Amino acid sequence: DAKTTQPPSMDCAEGRAANLPCNHSTISGNEYVYWYRQIHSQGPQYIIHGLKNNETNEMASLIITEDRKSSTLILPHATLRDTAVYYCIVRDNQAGTALIFGKGTTLSVSS
Amino acid sequence: GAVVSQHPSRVICKSGTSVKIECRSLDFQATTMFWYRQFPKQSLMLMATSNEGSKATYEQGVEKDKFLINHASLTLSTLTVTSAHPEDSSFYICSALRGRGAYEQYFGPGTRLTVT
Numbered sequence: 380d381a382k383t384t385q386p387p388s389m390d391c392a393e394g395r396a397a398n399l400p401c402n403h404s405t406i407s408g409n410e411y412v413y414w415y416r417q418i419h420s421q422g423p424q425y426i427i428h429g430l431k432n433n434e435t436n437e438m439a440s441l442i443i444t445e446d447r448k449s450s451t452l453i454l455p456h457a458t459l460r461d462t463a464v465y466y467c468i469v470r471d472n473q474a475g476t477a478l479i480f481g482k483g484t485t486l487s488v489s490s
Numbered sequence: 491g492a493v494v495s496q497h498p499s500r501v502i503c504k505s506g507t508s509v510k511i512e513c514r515s516l517d518f519q520a521t522t523m524f525w526y527r528q529f530p531k532q533s534l535m536l537m538a539t540s541n542e543g544s545k546a547t548y549e550q551g552v553e554k555d556k557f558l559i560n561h562a563s564l565t566l567s568t569l570t571v572t573s574a575h576p577e578d579s580s581f582y583i584c585s586a587l588r589g590r591g592a593y594e595q596y597f598g599p600g601t602r603l604t605v606t
Contacts, residue, residue, distance in 0.1 A: 415597075417534075420581070420600065420602070421599055421600065422494075422496075422583050422585075422597035422598050422599045422600045423534065423583070423585075423597045424597070425595075425596070466533070470593075472593040473593075475522050475539070475541075475587065476593075477524045477536050477539060477585070477595070478585075478595055479536060480526075480533045480534040480535075481533060482533050483533060
């Protein structure tokens with residue numbers, strides 16, 4: 380799987396949008412971009428994923444650049460409960476392959 | 491959404507004893523399950539891939555005789571840490587793929603193992 384690069388930490392004020400960047404310059408054509416988050420001492424939680432088009436769900440939006448070498452996860456109105464480690468992962472959706480986690484970005488939301 | 495449970499949520503055991511952790515997919519069948527380990531302030535590390543009815547595939551550096559994995563049914567996988575030592579203390583997380591040929595991966599809440 381291609382590797383990703385994320386900033387180790389980010390801060391965000393409550394109520395503001397949190398924009399988390401991810402570089403995946405070696406992504407291949409059949410690899411998807413996944414975002415998960417992990418709140419302290421819990422299992423990872425799925426947020427969103429996409430291939431080339433921008434995606435939006437009830438939790439977040441995913442913006443993927445046209446060349447697919449980077450993406451941004453947007454939490455439109457961050458709350459204190461969004462404080463977590465956010466992982467950007469690229470993976471070929473070949474059946475049976477596990478998600479491989481990098482170091483992620485620790486997002487701290489403060490009031 | 492799909493639910494994956496783990497039991498126990500936390501366990502403390504003495505050095506030299508064995509501990510079994512269960513991972514269940516509650517509302518779907520999982521032919522493939524994964525086991526991860528996470529040390530404090532580190533990311534999740536994949537330990538092994540478990541396929542129902544067959545032997546698990548271990549990642550490089552993970553001792554298969556120490557971490558016994560059994561995936562006897564489509565809804566249950568177990569991880570047994572044999573002869574546990576303090577360095578095995580960690581957060582163990584299981585994950586399941588829903589259905590055959592699936593890529594949707596769901597995670598359990600994790601099990602905190604402390605070996606004294």
